[in-house]
Amino acid sequence: MKESARAQEYAKAINVLTKGAFDAHLRSIQAIAGQLKGSQKLAYFFLHPAIPAVQKVALVDHMAGEQVPDLIKQIIHGLIFRQSISLLALIAAELEILRNKNQNRIDVTVTSAVTLTDQQKNAINQRLSVVTGKQIAADCRVDPSLIGGLKLHVGDRTVDNTLKSRIETMSDMLFIASLQ
Numbered sequence: 001m002k003e004s005a006r007a008q009e010y011a012k013a014i015n016v017l018t019k020g021a022f023d024a025h026l027r028s029i030q031a032i033a034g035q036l037k038g039s040q041k042l043a044y045f046f047l048h049p050a051i052p053a054v055q056k057v058a059l060v061d062h063m064a065g066e067q068v069p070d071l072i073k074q075i076i077h078g079l080i081f082r083q084s085i086s087l088l089a090l091i092a093a094e095l096e097i098l099r100n101k102n103q104n105r106i107d108v109t110v111t112s113a114v115t116l117t118d119q120q121k122n123a124i125n126q127r128l129s130v131v132t133g134k135q136i137a138a139d140c141r142v143d144p145s146l147i148g149g150l151k152l153h154v155g156d157r158t159v160d161n162t163l164k165s166r167i168e169t170m171s172d173m174l175f176i177a178s179l180q
Helices: 003-017 022-038 040-047 053-064 070-081 085-102 118-132 163-179
Strands: 105-112 135-142 149-154 157-162
Touching (some): 022 070, 053 070, 157 163
Antiparallel strands (some): 149 157
């Protein structure tokens, strides 16, 4: 079974087992997956086959403390003993997909050259909600190099309506025209 299919199965099981506290469990998995991704030493420790699983479990329990629900700790322990801890980030991603599906929601990254006002953010959310038919969870970012306009990331699609993009396109067209 492919890793993505295995991650989907774990996510489905977590979804069934955590009704009512789904978001808290998702945040716990994201936090631990983020710690593993953010540290080469931790990744090495958890992926090294010579390090006993018991030591890895003890470290997870120490890292998790009391904040992480027991169910999530047990799932991570199982991943460790199955030498599948690398699935954790994929499981987190699959859980986000399930959450969005359950809540009829879509995550959108909005990047602009300047900080958007609350009124602008609301207008973007409302328009995207009408277009997609879903609730919008927008993550707004600022990238001054865009000069102006917006760049939207919705799922695996990107809509780039920035001045920077338009200038690059115009530059490419002028270059091609100069070759003729």
